[in-house]
Amino acid sequence: MPDKLMRMTRADLPRRHRPVMLAIAGDSAAGKTTITAGLVEALGPERSTSVCVDDYHRFDRVERKGLPFTALHPSCNYIEIMEQHLQLLASGKPILKPVYDHDTGKLARPELVEPTEFVIVEGLLPLHTKLARACFDVTVYLNPPEEIRHQWKVNRDVGHRGYTEEQVRAELERREPESRQFIRPQRADADIVVRFAPVSERDDPPDTPLSAELLLRPTIRHPDLTEVFAETNSRTMHLKLIRDEHGRPVDALHVHGYVPPDESRVLQKVIWDKLDTGTALPSSLGQLGDGRRSEPLAITQLLLLYHLIEAAR
Amino acid sequence: MPDKLMRMTRADLPRRHRPVMLAIAGDSAAGKTTITAGLVEALGPERSTSVCVDDYHRFDRVERKGLPFTALHPSCNYIEIMEQHLQLLASGKPILKPVYDHDTGKLARPELVEPTEFVIVEGLLPLHTKLARACFDVTVYLNPPEEIRHQWKVNRDVGHRGYTEEQVRAELERREPESRQFIRPQRADADIVVRFAPVSERDDPPDTPLSAELLLRPTIRHPDLTEVFAETNSRTMHLKLIRDEHGRPVDALHVHGYVPPDESRVLQKVIWDKLDTGTALPSSLGQLGDGRRSEPLAITQLLLLYHLIEAAR
Numbered sequence: 001m002p003d004k005l006m007r008m009t010r011a012d013l014p015r016r017h018r019p020v021m022l023a024i025a026g027d028s029a030a031g032k033t034t035i036t037a038g039l040v041e042a043l044g045p046e047r048s049t050s051v052c053v054d055d056y057h058r059f060d061r062v063e064r065k066g067l068p069f070t071a072l073h074p075s076c077n078y079i080e081i082m083e084q085h086l087q088l089l090a091s092g093k094p095i096l097k098p099v100y101d102h103d104t105g106k107l108a109r110p111e112l113v114e115p116t117e118f119v120i121v122e123g124l125l126p127l128h129t130k131l132a133r134a135c136f137d138v139t140v141y142l143n144p145p146e147e148i149r150h151q152w153k154v155n156r157d158v159g160h161r162g163y164t165e166e167q168v169r170a171e172l173e174r175r176e177p178e179s180r181q182f183i184r185p186q187r188a189d190a191d192i193v194v195r196f197a198p199v200s201e202r203d204d205p206p207d208t209p210l211s212a213e214l215l216l217r218p219t220i221r222h223p224d225l226t227e228v229f230a231e232t233n234s235r236t237m238h239l240k241l242i243r244d245e246h247g248r249p250v251d252a253l254h255v256h257g258y259v260p261p262d263e264s265r266v267l268q269k270v271i272w273d274k275l276d277t278g279t280a281l282p283s284s285l286g287q288l289g290d291g292r293r294s295e296p297l298a299i300t301q302l303l304l305l306y307h308l309i310e311a312a313r
Numbered sequence: 314m315p316d317k318l319m320r321m322t323r324a325d326l327p328r329r330h331r332p333v334m335l336a337i338a339g340d341s342a343a344g345k346t347t348i349t350a351g352l353v354e355a356l357g358p359e360r361s362t363s364v365c366v367d368d369y370h371r372f373d374r375v376e377r378k379g380l381p382f383t384a385l386h387p388s389c390n391y392i393e394i395m396e397q398h399l400q401l402l403a404s405g406k407p408i409l410k411p412v413y414d415h416d417t418g419k420l421a422r423p424e425l426v427e428p429t430e431f432v433i434v435e436g437l438l439p440l441h442t443k444l445a446r447a448c449f450d451v452t453v454y455l456n457p458p459e460e461i462r463h464q465w466k467v468n469r470d471v472g473h474r475g476y477t478e479e480q481v482r483a484e485l486e487r488r489e490p491e492s493r494q495f496i497r498p499q500r501a502d503a504d505i506v507v508r509f510a511p512v513s514e515r516d517d518p519p520d521t522p523l524s525a526e527l528l529l530r531p532t533i534r535h536p537d538l539t540e541v542f543a544e545t546n547s548r549t550m551h552l553k554l555i556r557d558e559h560g561r562p563v564d565a566l567h568v569h570g571y572v573p574p575d576e577s578r579v580l581q582k583v584i585w586d587k588l589d590t591g592t593a594l595p596s597s598l599g600q601l602g603d604g605r606r607s608e609p610l611a612i613t614q615l616l617l618l619y620h621l622i623e624a625a626r
Binding site: 058060078080081084088093094095096098106107108109110112 | 371373391393394397401406407408409411419420421422423425
């Protein structure tokens, strides 16, 4: 590299705003879009940029047919370019992002992405490498039970992408080894692991929203919720100190699907007031895709919102 | 930007090979491809990467129709992304380069470019900004007389791109203000300005190859040719100390189209021997597109080759 470039990149480049970077990793149909939508609305679309790293596919759908791996495999993606673009975004710089068209299965004309105050990066492999992880202020892994996720994927791909249920189930099976090898290991590296699931021990009526179990790893500084729960560990929300699957200590926050809105609102207010923004609690949190509201989703999104606003300070 | 990223990008990233970067700037049909082809062959295609920065078009052909500027205008190109990609290449890193398809006029799927030992970047605006210029070890501007360049563009675009001569001439006229405003100013920033032209004072037979006038700016260290020319300033080759159009001192090397191959070979040998590579003078230099050989082109390419090999040491 010429010396003059070394000098310029160090000193002469204009200093720009550095965005707050949030990663939402998870397998196909794990709920990434639903989580992100409410966050973007709460932050304001003009202050938020979302990027899907599944656009970094190296091959189009036709080319993939002849390959011994699925779209989940790192070799099927430009991981090094993804890392590069994440570094650029984290430094406040624009990228020319590739575009994978899910409808046609083709790689299309790339698009300019200029980072705003908050950059939300979601996709299959945003936490796959150490360098990619280093680009984020907050990292999340979505970890629904596999049978729930499979049903979500069937609903979406049959409903909106023109596949038959049989095709979707066959594809899920084909992807399973790579999901286990590459997608699920990212759970261990996330600051927050989110699991939406029915509560197994109870017989809830069929329309009960899913409960949330949030693993809060001490890799980032979470709002102190011990006080709130010191005396009020209720049947519908509780905080428990546990060990994760690697034996490391974490806080597990459970929010049951049938938590009364009043009770949920108390916890939300505690978290929101810690931010001391002087504004009202955002009303966009907790919206499910079908128009219903979920208190566990609202609390999950609020926790992420808390971290985003804190990191921006 | 998270602190951990700052640390990683500074210390933990693997140190890679830094390529030598050459820019060849010039207007449409100025001869960039012809110059580059012989260089790549001499260096070995496996050691050379060429990149055309006209791929950084922001709009496709249809979108450009409604715009008040032509493809030559910086606003019509992702200049900041071009700068970013040049910096990445100069640091030995791969890029995902956009692709503009000249046949269809569309922006297509981007392609991975991994830099090799030598990276040759050609196009309309590679020297437009200070940061872009800082990425290069050697910069060249191709500066044929406008009437020669227009004829080359007519030959190419009518012959290979399906336009009529009238269309090409109209487009050249439409582009003239932006050529003057954005393309030609790059001449002042090039280390070497190359002008292939007929010698105006002589009546050469129509098949005489064009002569070359090379302005060698002291912004890089050229091979010392004063000795060669001290006594042998012949009718067909000479070196003259002059002032350029901005009054700055430069060496002007003239090589006439009808220089005898023997005489040209003496100069080439002097330049080549200075490199002390222990290998024979490459035979690929001086090839014109139509199969003929041009001694002025061979000497021009050899000078660039000299700088590339020197910069790689």
